[in-house]
Amino acid sequence: xSPITFVRPAGDFDERSRAAVNDPAQRKNFRGAMDFLQGKxxxxxxxxxxxxxxxxxxxxxxxxxLAHLPRLLEQLESRCHANGIxxxxxxxxxxxxxxxxxxxxxxxxxxMIKGKSMVSEEIGFNHAMQESGxxxxxxDMGEYIVQLAxxxxxxxxxxxxxxxxxQIARLFADKVAGAGYTEDVDALIRIGRKSLRSRxxxxxxxxxxxxxxxxxxxxxxxxxxxxxxxMCTTVPSVHIAITGIEKVVERIEHVAPLLSLLTRSATGQxxxxxxxxxxxxxxxxxxxxxxxxxxxxVDNGRTQAYADAQLRATLQCIxxxxxxxxxxxYARIGGHAYGTTYPGPIGAIVSPxxxxxxxxxxxxxxxxxxxxxxxxxxxxxxxxxxxxxxxNAAMARPGSAQALLRGSGAARSALLQAVWAAxxxxxxxxxxxxxxxxxxxxxxxxxxxxxxxxxxxxxxLTPAPRRLRDLLGNRQP
Amino acid sequence: xxxxxxxxxxxxxxxxxxxxxxxxxGWFDARRQPEDLPQRVARLRxxxxxxxxxxxDATHAGWPALLQSIAAAKxxxxxxxxxxxxxxxxxxxxxxxxxxxxxxxxxxxLLRVVRYEGNVESWRHDLFTGIDAGLSYxxxxxxxxxxxxxxxxxREPRLLSLVPPVHFVLxxxxxxxxxxxxxxVVENWAAGLPANVVMISGxxxxxxxxxxxxxxxxxxxxxxxxxxxAPPAAA
Numbered sequence: 197x198s199p200i201t202f203v204r205p206a207g208d209f210d211e212r213s214r215a216a217v218n219d220p221a222q223r224k225n226f227r228g229a230m231d232f233l234q235g236k237x238x239x240x241x242x243x244x245x246x247x248x249x250x251x252x253x254x255x256x257x258x259x260x261x262l263a264h265l266p267r268l269l270e271q272l273e274s275r276c277h278a279n280g281i282x283x284x285x286x287x288x289x290x291x292x293x294x295x296x297x298x299x300x301x302x303x304x305x306x307x308m309i310k311g312k313s314m315v316s317e318e319i320g321f322n323h324a325m326q327e328s329g330x331x332x333x334x335x336d337m338g339e340y341i342v343q344l345a346x347x348x349x350x351x352x353x354x355x356x357x358x359x360x361x362x363q364i365a366r367l368f369a370d371k372v373a374g375a376g377y378t379e380d381v382d383a384l385i386r387i388g389r390k391s392l393r394s395r396x397x398x399x400x401x402x403x404x405x406x407x408x409x410x411x412x413x414x415x416x417x418x419x420x421x422x423x424x425x426x427m428c429t430t431v432p433s434v435h436i437a438i439t440g441i442e443k444v445v446e447r448i449e450h451v452a453p454l455l456s457l458l459t460r461s462a463t464g465q466x467x468x469x470x471x472x473x474x475x476x477x478x479x480x481x482x483x484x485x486x487x488x489x490x491x492x493x494v495d496n497g498r499t500q501a502y503a504d505a506q507l508r509a510t511l512q513c514i515x516x517x518x519x520x521x522x523x524x525x526y527a528r529i530g531g532h533a534y535g536t537t538y539p540g541p542i543g544a545i546v547s548p549x550x551x552x553x554x555x556x557x558x559x560x561x562x563x564x565x566x567x568x569x570x571x572x573x574x575x576x577x578x579x580x581x582x583x584x585x586x587x588n589a590a591m592a593r594p595g596s597a598q599a600l601l602r603g604s605g606a607a608r609s610a611l612l613q614a615v616w617a618a619x620x621x622x623x624x625x626x627x628x629x630x631x632x633x634x635x636x637x638x639x640x641x642x643x644x645x646x647x648x649x650x651x652x653x654x655x656x657l658t659p660a661p662r663r664l665r666d667l668l669g670n671r672q673p
Numbered sequence: 674x675x676x677x678x679x680x681x682x683x684x685x686x687x688x689x690x691x692x693x694x695x696x697x698x699g700w701f702d703a704r705r706q707p708e709d710l711p712q713r714v715a716r717l718r719x720x721x722x723x724x725x726x727x728x729x730d731a732t733h734a735g736w737p738a739l740l741q742s743i744a745a746a747k748x749x750x751x752x753x754x755x756x757x758x759x760x761x762x763x764x765x766x767x768x769x770x771x772x773x774x775x776x777x778x779x780x781x782x783l784l785r786v787v788r789y790e791g792n793v794e795s796w797r798h799d800l801f802t803g804i805d806a807g808l809s810y811x812x813x814x815x816x817x818x819x820x821x822x823x824x825x826x827x828r829e830p831r832l833l834s835l836v837p838p839v840h841f842v843l844x845x846x847x848x849x850x851x852x853x854x855x856x857x858v859v860e861n862w863a864a865g866l867p868a869n870v871v872m873i874s875g876x877x878x879x880x881x882x883x884x885x886x887x888x889x890x891x892x893x894x895x896x897x898x899x900x901x902x903a904p905p906a907a908a
Contacts, residue, residue, distance in 0.1 A: 225883075232884045249700065256695035263691050266684040273677075285677040337890055338881035354881060361883045385879060385887040392891065397797050413866050423835055423877040423892025430831045430869070431793075441680060448862045449697045452854040463880070466720070467818040470892070471872035479868050481827035484793035495676075499683040508689060 209558040212533040222358060226530050229357045233521040236464025237572070254457045255576040257450045258512035261442075265502070268411040268444045269493070275414030279476045281489045289319035292494045296321070296403075296436055299490055300330055303434055305400035309392075311418070311425035312336040313405030314352050314515060315438045315494055318537045318550060321403070332403070333395055335424040337388050344371045350531030352538060353462050353517040358530055392424070402428035402486065406439035407458065407514070409491070410448050416491065417451055418472040419458065421465075426472050435474070435486040441493050442502075442511035454514055457574035462516040497549035500602060506585055507601075510545050512575040517542075519569035519579060525562050534559060541569035545582045548589075553603030557590035561607075633663050701854035713816045714846050714900065720819025724875030725888060726896040736899050737767035740841060743897060744784045744806065753800075753807040753837055755829030756788040760810050760843050789830050800832060806839035807893075813848040815856055820874045821898065822856060824867055831869050840893035842873070845901050 216222060241247040261268060276283045286292035300308070308325060310316060310332055322332040322343075334343040338355035342348065345367055349355030356364070361379050368387050369377040375387045404425055408417040416437050418425050429435045445451065459465045478485035501510045520526040520540025531539035536547040536556060544559035560583050569579040590607035592598035599605055622632050636659040643658045650657065674682075708716075718728045731739045744752060754761035768786050793800060809829060811821040821842050825831040834840055850856040853872075857863070862870075877892030888894050 229884055246704075253695055253697065253700050256692060257697070259692045260695055263689045266681045269681065269684075285675070285680055287676045287680060291676060335891065336881070337879045341881065354884075356881055357884075359883075361885070364882055381882045381885040382887050384882055385890055389889065389891060393801060396891075397801055412863055415866055421877070422879045422890035424890070426831075426835050426871065427891055430835065431797075433794075441684075447697075448866075449854060449857050450695070452852075452857060453697060453700065455853070467820055467872070467874045469724070469873065469875045469878055471820075471874075473866060473870040473872075474868070475866040475870075476868040479827070482825075482868065483789060483791065483827065483830040484832045485825075485830075485868055493680075495680050495683075499680060502684055503687045505687075505689065 209533065209535060209562070212535060213529040213562065216529040216533045221360070222530055223528060225358055225360060226527055229351075229354065230521055230527045233354075233464065233517075237461055237518060237521070238464075240460040240464045240466065250453060250457055251574055251576050253453050254514075254574050255512065257445060257454060258514070258575045261445045261450070262502070262508060262511055264446065265442070265444065268446055269441060271411040271446075272409055272414060272444050275411060276491060277414075279414040281414060281416075281476065281491055284490060284492045285495075286492055287495045289494070289496055290324075292319045292438065292492050292496075293321060293324035295490075295492050296438070297325065297328055297330070299434065299436060300325070300328075300401060303400065303488075305434065306330060307395075307399045308332045308401045308403055309335050309395055309399035309428050309432065310339070310403035311405070311420065311428040312339055312355070313403060313438055314349075314537060315405055315440055316403060317349060318496065319438070319494060321438070333392075333399070335392050335396070335428060336420075337385065337422060337424075340388055340392065341367065344368075348532070348537075350539065351517060351520065352515055352542075358532065396424075396427045396431045399428075399432045401434045401436060402430075402432040404429050404435065404437050406437050406443055406491070408451050408454060409439060409444045410446075410451060411444055412447050413475060415448065415473050415475045416489075417455075418474070419455065419468045419470075420472070421463075421469040423470060426470055429472065429474055430485055433486055434488045434490070435477075436490045436492065437474075438492045438494065440511075441495055441498055442513075454575075458514050458516050461518040461572065461574040497551070497602070501546075501549040504600070507545075507549075507582060509577050510549065510582060512577050513542055513546065514575060515542070516574055518572040518574065522568040522572045524564060524566060524568070529562075534562075541579045541583075542577075545577075545579055545586065548586055548601060548603065552606075553586070553590050553601055554606045555603070557586070557603070557607045560586035560590060630665075633665075637661060637663050697854065698858070701852055705851050705855070708851070710846065710849075713849050713851065716816040717814055717819055717849055718900070720817070721875070721896075721898055722819075724819055725878070726819070726875050726898055728898045728900060730900050730902060733901060733904060736843065736901055737764050740764070740808070740899060741767065741784055743841075747839065747895075749784060749805040749839060751785045751787050751803075751805050752841070753787050753789055753804045753833055755809075755833060756790050757828050758810065760808070761786070761788065764808070789833055793830065793832060800836055804837045806841060807833045807837035808841040808843065809834045811842050811844040811848070813850055813856055813860065814844055815850050815853050815872075817852040818874055820853070820872045823871045823873060825869050825871065826867065831871070834871065834873065835892050838889065838893055839895045839897065840873075840876075841897045841899060843899050843901060845903070847903050 273283045284295045325332045334340045341356040350358040365379045368375045406416045407419045477489045501507045526540040547556040565580045589601045589604045592604045640659045812824045813822045876888050876896040877890045878888050879890040
């Protein structure tokens with residue numbers, strides 16, 4: 197079985213982002229949403245000294261977790277085992293899906309209901325289950341909307357951020373049985389609630405992600421506002437949690453600062469409505485809760501990032517989405533243009549490890565390196581530095597030290613190599629430099645009118661009639 | 674070699690340097706202000722109310738009557754409580770208490786206490802469609818974020834605080850912690866946790882439609898907190 201991925205070819209990135217910036221309605225949606233989320237976050241951190249201290253603490257906790265990752269994963273495994281949670285390891289998306297399918301077969305499950313889980317998106321979970329005849333229903337309101345529309349999430353925290361109220365009203369009227377057309381948000385949420393309520397009770401398996409996995413207690417920590425996550429992890433008789441191997445922390449007390457950073461950075465809440473700590477399946481005498489709890493730990497390229505001292509910082513991420521909320525590129529092109537499960541700055545630095553640079557290198561170049569992402573990152577990931585590093589890897593010569601990542605050198609082209617070789621020649625020899633600049637100013641009439649991407653929205657570049665050194669030479673002292 | 678062994682071997686191939694152990698306790702200790710009980714209760718109340726929860730004060734003897742009057746004002750017909758709980762018994766002493774099998778009988782205008790008896794599988798449909806409200810007892814709370822800490826168990830199941838559209842929580846004010854870290858340390862969470870701990874900081878909500886806040890997404894639309902104050906110490 198080969199890994200199932202849904203990334204579209206890299207060549208399409210330019211096309212999709214061009215289409216996105218030329219869609220004024222969508223740009224308005226994203227601009228409004230970004231302004232809203234930036235404002236909410238800002239209001240949560242009035243004291244910049246507190247914010248900086250907390251970010252340093254968050255970074256220290258995540259670095260500590262990563263420094264001891266293999267030991268903590270083993271501790272999590274033995275603690276979960278002692279608590280009655282069954283733990284599984286998957287190197288690839290296909291392996292993770294096969295584990296879930298096997299659990300479904302053994303329990304004769306036909307229907308799954310899912311809380312928000314980005315790792316499940318990353319591994320193409322719904323698609324894999326449906327291919328085997330198992331229904332997967334999304335229950336987070338945003339994910340439910342996106343699933344009804346046959347789309348993918350455009351933001352890791354707010355999946356339906358690209359849709360207007362009117363579009364959702366139309367979607368519900370068309371797709372939800374018994375729903376009339378209404379643009380009233382309360383009424384729309386009531387429609388979603390009503391339609392999903394009975395489905396929780398009918399589902400055989402509940403699926404969730406994990407925000408933090410605590411090694412010392414064997415606890416899965418889930419953060420949410422709606423209550424669908426609690427439904428998915430309580431009502432069905434089997435609960436399967438899916439997460440990346442990097443989500444582990446050593447101690448329960450480590451959750452306290454990370455939780456504060458996560459919710460304040462993500463949605464500007466000092467805490468979410470529900471924080472759900474799951475440590476065991478239903479115990480003897482208990483009247484509800486799943487009878488079996490499974491945890492699937494997914495690698496999917498994370499070990500590649502881990503192997504590199506600089507790129508390892510990618511795994512500090514707690515998936516708050518603040519980097520995309522503050523990214524001038526994301527705000528203009530939206531989440532779908534990236535073509536990957538994780539969009540925005542975090543998507544640009546994590547996707548190459550999940551999918552290889554062949555299909556993802558344009559994302560590393562789609563940045564102004566303005567640094568807003570690193571400024572707001574709650575665990576201080578130096579995102580611009582990692583973007584530059586990935587650009588170098590995409591351009592790396594085969595066999596060089598930069599070429600260790602999957603898909604290294606994917607951005608190399610004969611034309612580009614020739615241009616840089618010529619540039620290097622001209623700028624390293626004075627005689628060649630003078631001759632070239634003289635020829636260019638004399639031959640300026642021959643400048644091409646079509647200059648690739650430059651002339652798509654700008655006038656062509658033409659060398660000046662006189663060189664700077666000539667003008668300087670003519671100056672009176 | 675299994676997937677597990679291969680993943681662990683890859684992680685062990687490049688051991689990173691060990692950064693110093695983060696001082697989480699030091700961070701929280703340095704930020705904790707000295708406060709008395711009324712100040713702590715006031716912080717909890719302000720945070721809960723900001724999150725759209727209703728907060729009421731009651732005495733040890735008076736809370737069942739208060740709950741009854743709130744329920745009457747809201748037109749609630751029944752209230753789900755944990756079986757064999759002290760607070761359930763107090764309510765039952767104040768009201769008539771049929772069990773969950775008698776859900777659909779009796780006069781509608783009176784609040785009826787329904788006990789969560791038997792496994793959810795035996796009455797899931799009634800739980801999802803026939804219950805107006807649930808009552809939980811909070812183990813403790815967090816003043817800083819306006820958070821109620823529930824440790825569901827055999828007597829007080831998990832869905833009691835999630836499925837009914839209105840959720841009452843009874844909280845003894847003496848149990849309120851300053852912040853989450855204090856709750857973890859004082860209650861020694863590191864020693865092990867039950868099947869489920871849930872931290873609740875308001876009614877269920879969503880902003881997934883055009884960032885517009887709506888309450889009652891999948892959980893309770895209303896969260897009603899009854900603060901039970903200890904009687905003043907005898908002089």
